[in-house]
Amino acid sequence: MSTPNFLQEKLGIQYPIILAPMFLVSNEEMIIEALRAGITGAIPALNYRSIEDFQAAIRSIRKKQKGPFGINLIVNRSNIHLEKQLEVCCSEKVDFIITSLGSPKEVIREVHKYGGLVFCDVTSYEYAQKVEQLGADAVIAVGSEAGGHAGPVKSVELIRELKEHCNLPIISAGGISNHASYQERMDLDIAGVSVGTIFIASKESPVSxxxxxxxxxxxxxxxxxxxxxxxxxxxxxxxxxxxxxxxxxxxxxxxxxxxxxxxxxxxxxxxxxxxxxxxxxxxxxxxxxxxxxxxxIEHVKEIKSITAIVQDITGSTS
Ligand SMILES: Cc1cc2nc3c(=O)[nH]c(=O)nc-3n(C[C@H](O)[C@H](O)[C@H](O)COP(=O)(O)O)c2cc1C
Incomplete structure (x- = not known):
């Protein structure tokens, strides 16, 4: 399915880029700067030690900056807080949810009730077909170049397989590090990209x-x-x-x-x-x-602001 404007149309953002959810890294300040730079971003719910902190973070972003952002929910049994995290996402009407490591069935059912979107991490077309049947709005194709829990298949190959076997919009994750790699990926006629690693060394990132x-x-x-x-x-x-x-x-x-x-x-x-x-x-x-x-990280040469990194990727640097 050709869906090049899916992310911009659904979320009203300038560039089809998600600042990827990263455990311990993606936080409120990064999401706010991402929104100001014309992209969107997502935070793992796992980053918060309590449900109260989690809810407060969502409200704090909304107070400081307009624009759509997402939450990443781990949907397997290791996440004993899933039910409460989902409740908060629903009561706060979070714009989109990224599910990883399990079945997104319940998340899709609950999030669709308030009109939110659900994007599911997938590493194979077989799994993509499952989430398509469950009603996911898009897949995040996690390739072998990705940081974190990378998939077994190279991004270009995974995208080709998904196009052949699945009808959902494809957001590609893994290995986007500069304008050339962004453009190459977007030329495959996909809906957007999810970018993690190169934002770790951003000025706004909370890590040491x-x-x-x-x-x-x-x-x-x-x-x-x-x-x-x-x-x-x-x-x-x-x-x-x-x-x-x-x-x-x-x-x-x-x-x-x-x-x-x-x-x-x-x-x-x-x-x-x-x-x-x-x-x-x-x-x-x-x-x-x-x-x-x-x-x-091969292409990370200095610590920059999120806006500067977005300009590098999109090629909009003046
Ligand atoms: C430091 C780090 C932490 C991550 N934590 C999560 C996470 O908590 N949940 C998740 O779904 N993906 C996580 N990821 C994967 C990213 O969401 C994304 O798929 C990946 O960063 C894309 O590849 P890239 O790093 O080459 O841009 C993490 C990646 C990194 C680098």
Missing amino acids: EKYKQACVNYGANDIVTTTKLSGVPCTVINTPYVQKMGVKQSFFLRFLNKRKSLKKWLKSLTFLLGMKKLRNAAFGYDYKEVWCAGPS
């Missing part, structure tokens, strides 16, 4: 200067995939600490994970410990430098 500077100093070849954090493969910068820690779960943990009785409990524990590690590293609370980012 060390993390931002690492995005400047390291390159694409320094990105490795680890299963040590959440259990699910996740891309991180190969810092000396990551090299020392290794990127594979120990044999003992893998052995325990095979035992049905322990699996669920161990998964939750691994997830919680991994998230704590990432939080401590992101804000410089300790020396254990585990920083999530994707290969797009």
